[in-house]
Amino acid sequence: MAGALRKTSKTGAANAITADLVAVLVAVTDGEPKIMTIANDGALPSGPFEFTHRSLQMGLRAWVEAQTGHPLGYVEQLYTFADRGRAGDTKSPHSISISYLGLTREDKVGQGFEAHWSGWYEYFPWEDRRAGLPASLAKTLASRLRAWAKSAATTALQRERWQRATITFGLDERDWNEELVLQRYELLYEAGLIPEAVRDGADATAVIPGRQMIGDHRRILATGIARLRAKIKYRPVVFELMPAEFTLLQLQRSVEALAGRLVHKQNFRRLIEQQQLVEETGAIAADTVGRPAKLFRFRHAVLAERAIAGTKLPLSRT
Amino acid sequence: MAGALRKTSKTGAANAITADLVAVLVAVTDGEPKIMTIANDGALPSGPFEFTHRSLQMGLRAWVEAQTGHPLGYVEQLYTFADRGRAGDTKSPHSISISYLGLTREDKVGQGFEAHWSGWYEYFPWEDRRAGLPASLAKTLASRLRAWAKSAATTALQRERWQRATITFGLDERDWNEELVLQRYELLYEAGLIPEAVRDGADATAVIPGRQMIGDHRRILATGIARLRAKIKYRPVVFELMPAEFTLLQLQRSVEALAGRLVHKQNFRRLIEQQQLVEETGAIAADTVGRPAKLFRFRHAVLAERAIAGTKLPLSRT
DNA sequence: TGGCTTATACTTATCCTGAGCATAATCGAT
DNA sequence: ATCGATTATGCTCAGGATAAGTATAAGCCA
Numbered sequence: 001m002a003g004a005l006r007k008t009s010k011t012g013a014a015n016a017i018t019a020d021l022v023a024v025l026v027a028v029t030d031g032e033p034k035i036m037t038i039a040n041d042g043a044l045p046s047g048p049f050e051f052t053h054r055s056l057q058m059g060l061r062a063w064v065e066a067q068t069g070h071p072l073g074y075v076e077q078l079y080t081f082a083d084r085g086r087a088g089d090t091k092s093p094h095s096i097s098i099s100y101l102g103l104t105r106e107d108k109v110g111q112g113f114e115a116h117w118s119g120w121y122e123y124f125p126w127e128d129r130r131a132g133l134p135a136s137l138a139k140t141l142a143s144r145l146r147a148w149a150k151s152a153a154t155t156a157l158q159r160e161r162w163q164r165a166t167i168t169f170g171l172d173e174r175d176w177n178e179e180l181v182l183q184r185y186e187l188l189y190e191a192g193l194i195p196e197a198v199r200d201g202a203d204a205t206a207v208i209p210g211r212q213m214i215g216d217h218r219r220i221l222a223t224g225i226a227r228l229r230a231k232i233k234y235r236p237v238v239f240e241l242m243p244a245e246f247t248l249l250q251l252q253r254s255v256e257a258l259a260g261r262l263v264h265k266q267n268f269r270r271l272i273e274q275q276q277l278v279e280e281t282g283a284i285a286a287d288t289v290g291r292p293a294k295l296f297r298f299r300h301a302v303l304a305e306r307a308i309a310g311t312k313l314p315l316s317r318t
Numbered sequence: 319m320a321g322a323l324r325k326t327s328k329t330g331a332a333n334a335i336t337a338d339l340v341a342v343l344v345a346v347t348d349g350e351p352k353i354m355t356i357a358n359d360g361a362l363p364s365g366p367f368e369f370t371h372r373s374l375q376m377g378l379r380a381w382v383e384a385q386t387g388h389p390l391g392y393v394e395q396l397y398t399f400a401d402r403g404r405a406g407d408t409k410s411p412h413s414i415s416i417s418y419l420g421l422t423r424e425d426k427v428g429q430g431f432e433a434h435w436s437g438w439y440e441y442f443p444w445e446d447r448r449a450g451l452p453a454s455l456a457k458t459l460a461s462r463l464r465a466w467a468k469s470a471a472t473t474a475l476q477r478e479r480w481q482r483a484t485i486t487f488g489l490d491e492r493d494w495n496e497e498l499v500l501q502r503y504e505l506l507y508e509a510g511l512i513p514e515a516v517r518d519g520a521d522a523t524a525v526i527p528g529r530q531m532i533g534d535h536r537r538i539l540a541t542g543i544a545r546l547r548a549k550i551k552y553r554p555v556v557f558e559l560m561p562a563e564f565t566l567l568q569l570q571r572s573v574e575a576l577a578g579r580l581v582h583k584q585n586f587r588r589l590i591e592q593q594q595l596v597e598e599t600g601a602i603a604a605d606t607v608g609r610p611a612k613l614f615r616f617r618h619a620v621l622a623e624r625a626i627a628g629t630k631l632p633l634s635r636t
Numbered sequence: 637t638g639g640c641t642t643a644t645a646c647t648t649a650t651c652c653t654g655a656g657c658a659t660a661a662t663c664g665a666t
Numbered sequence: 667a668t669c670g671a672t673t674a675t676g677c678t679c680a681g682g683a684t685a686a687g688t689a690t691a692a693g694c695c696a
Contacts, residue, residue, distance in 0.1 A: 015368045016334035019414060050333045051412070056400050080398040080416050082374050096337060096367075096374070096416075098398050163622060249642075267685065269644075290642025291692040304481060567673075585654065587675075608673025609661035 021060040022046040022099040022217070024078065024224030025070070027106040027117060028241045031253040034106060034117040035221065037213075038067050041118050044217045049098070060100050068115035074103040074240045078223050081216070099220045101227055103240035120225060121260075122211045123218055126169075126184065127225065128260045129176055136209050142171055144206060148191035178259050181226035185219060194218075229259055236277055239298040247285045247293035248272060277302055339378040340364040340417040340535070342396065342542030343388070345424040345435060346559045349571040352424060352435040353539065355531075356385050359436050362535045367416070378418050386433035392421040392558045396541050399534070417538045419545055421558035438543060439578075440529045441536055444487075444502065445543065446578045447494055454527050460489055462524060466509035496577050499544040503537060512536075547577055554595055557616040565603045565611035566590060595620055 023045045025036035038045055045067045053059030061072045078099040106117055121128040126137050133141070149161035168183045170176035188208060189197045195212045196219075212218060232238050238255055252268050272278060278296040285293045341363045343354035356363055363385045371377030379390045396417040424435055439446040444455050451459070467480035486501045488494035506526060507515045513530045514537075530536060550556050556573055570586050590596060596614040603611045 015336055015366050017337060017367065018333055019335060019337070048333050049335065049414075056398070056414070077397060079395060080374070094369070098414075160622070247643090264685065264687095265642095266644080266646090266687085271684095288642075289694070290640080291644085291694095293643060304478070565674090582654065582656095583673095584656085584675080584677090589653095606673075607663075608671080609663095609675085611674060 018095045019049040020046055020095060020097045021049055021056065021063055022097050022220055023060055023064050023072070023102055024099065024221055025064060025068070025072070025102040025104065026120070026224070026228065026241065027104050028254045028257055029106040029117070031250075031257045033120045033225075033257050035120045035123075035224075036064075036068050036070065036115055037118045038113075038115050039214065040114075041116055041211070042217075043214045044220060045115065046097075046217075056098060057100070064102070067113065069111075069113045070104065070107060070115070072102050072104070074237070076101050076227075078220065078227060097216065097220070099223065101224045103228075103237060105241065105243060118211075120221065123213065123221060124181065124185070124225070125209050127178075127181060129178070130256055130260060130262055140206075141169070141208065144193055144208065145169065145171070145187075145191065148193070176261070178261055179226055179230050181229065182219070182222045185222040189219075232258055236298070236302060239277075242298070245281050245283065245295045245297050247288075247295060248278075249293060251278075251296070336413045337367040338364055338413060338415045339367055339374065339381055340415050340538055341378055341382050341390070341420055342417065342539055343382060343386070343390070343420040343422065344438070344542070344546060344559065345422050346572045346575055347424040347435070349568075349575045351438045351543075351575050353438045353441075353542075354382075354386055354388065354433055355436045356431075356433050357532065358432075359434055359529070360535075361532045362538060363433065364415075364535075374416060375418070382420070385431065387429075387431045388422065388425060388433070390420050390422070392555070394419050394545075396538070396545060415534065415538070417541065419542045421546075421555060423559065423561060436529075438539065441531065441539060442499065442503070442543070443527050445496075445499060447496070448574055448578060448580055458524075459487070459526065462511055462526065463487065463489070463505075463509065466511070494579070496579055497544055497548050499547065500537070500540045503540040507537075550576055554616070554620060557595075560616065563599050563601065563613045563615050565606075565613060566596075567611060569596075569614070 023036070025045060027034045027036075036045055037043060045064045047059075047063035047067070049056060049059045053062060056077075057075060060075070064070060064072050078101050080096060080098045082096050125134050126141060128134060145165040146162065149158050149165060152158040152161050164187060166172045166174050168177075168180050168187055185194070188194050192198060193206065193208045194210065195207055198207065213221070228237070232255060238251065238258070241254060241258075242251060248269050249265075251272065252263060252265065255268075256262050277299060279299050281295045281297050283295040285295055341354070343363060345352045345354075354363055355361065363382045365377075365381035365385070367374060367377045371380060374395075375393060378393065382388060382390050396419050398414055398416045400414050443452050444459060446452060463483040464480065467476050467483060470476040470479050482505060484490045484492050486495075486498050486505055503512075506512050510516060511524065511526045512528065513525055516525065531539070546555070550573060556569065556576070559572060559576075560569060566587050567583075569590065570581060570583065573586075574580050595617060597617050599613045599615050601613040603613055
């Protein structure tokens, strides 16, 4: 009966909690993905959901604008989790975090704000494979992972750990799947290879390069990157990050920056053009090296035409 | 500074709210998708997140078990939204709903519980296209939508509305996209064609068939269906809904039931087999009509092998 | 002018997909 | 025993999409 339901639903004030709104705000400048950070680049913009907010999104917009001076455009929800400092202190969480992904163009951050644009690969150096595995990681990463796998109690567990490592990090001839950002972070966390985990109780053996953040923020960022990498493959969201006019190479560089891997140039153009995602502006890019490129703009009509349909980018995992 | 951040984050009790946990619990029986309902089939299992819960998921599990006697297996988060009765009363929401999708096999619901399995198409008759558009809707739906489009103020608006309708409902030669469950529901809501909208203030002109639910529950259900329809295409989640052993036709029927559309039999088998998702048990299905079919079981190894990789089902939109 | 760089057009081989044909195995009615 | 209905299973074929490469065009600069 609805009566019974109502009753159970109204435990009310006794179970009151607070909800934090957290934003992963992304831009791409000069072929580098940036995220908005505050607190000396150690935190994502965030703040509590308050009674004055008319909705979750509006609360988020209010906080981001207050902290960064930057108004939010495209926004989508990422994930909600109970925050408690991740390692298990046994008490129950009294606060939850609701995270969002926002896309914009980089702008001057208003004065008087402590917000900055930081390169997102500063937080996840291992996610940038455009030039292969970064030198700072080439030697350490795989061997640390193998050591972690070896340290398991049983051989079955060892094998299982190593299999997870090879899959998520594309080791042993497996190929790299750029979407597994969160899985990689979680695995490194489990392996005690990142500072947040050490802080949460593991022993501080050896840590992998990469800037840390407060609380769960780096994990939220990983979630945002993963979502964006997945989404650019089937929705025309890259254009939220592009200037009004751009060359096909600039577009390609942005996609590559987000995906952390390179794509075949000719095929990229074919795909973009055959889908009629863009149209020529008639203008030609100025001050460039090499043969000048045509400028294009996003055909906003596609948003109406297909509503939710599809975009394809040559980023499947071969 | 982290200090400043901390301060803003600790507005504390003044902004305390309650969080409800809501479950879309799905099973497939005899080729029909079912959802667990309570309150006389008018609500999804749900309850407030309480201090005794160690995490959001555990809170959800506790509520579902208490209300339905059914333990939860596979669970994933769906969406979080501020609940306020959807139409805008101007007050701020003091409660949020965190929704989850759960997959199981239908089981006898324990006695003494008011929970039932209901067919999900009772709530969304227009989503079942396995036998074409249901007769109860064939005439009304398109014409009602057209009327709604026509009722817009300007011709530009009219065109825009009709375009949305044709895209989401696959009218005018466009093809049906089974994933747009939520968009269709939202559009019908906007058009005042479902009871929840009427209750929320629109005028009760003509309403489309389909059982209603309390609050936002039908919208949450739409979100769950959409997610599941999307997910079966690239993750082996269908098997969570299958018995231990099954024939390929049973598997196909389950997929078709979820997707609400039919698939090409031979191609379906080709895809399943070439991906090595299943293995023969050696047994043969008993008491069937026609040539007896081999029984298969899910190869649980694939979960380890690919972790997050891929499954393909012949459900792309041509 | 030649060399460097980027843009853009085409080609080719392979794989995937949708659709259909053909045959096999079972049951029940005649 | 045979026919018809029903489901299972194997195979083919055409078209499209994809990955990868070759070739040519159009600028700049020394």
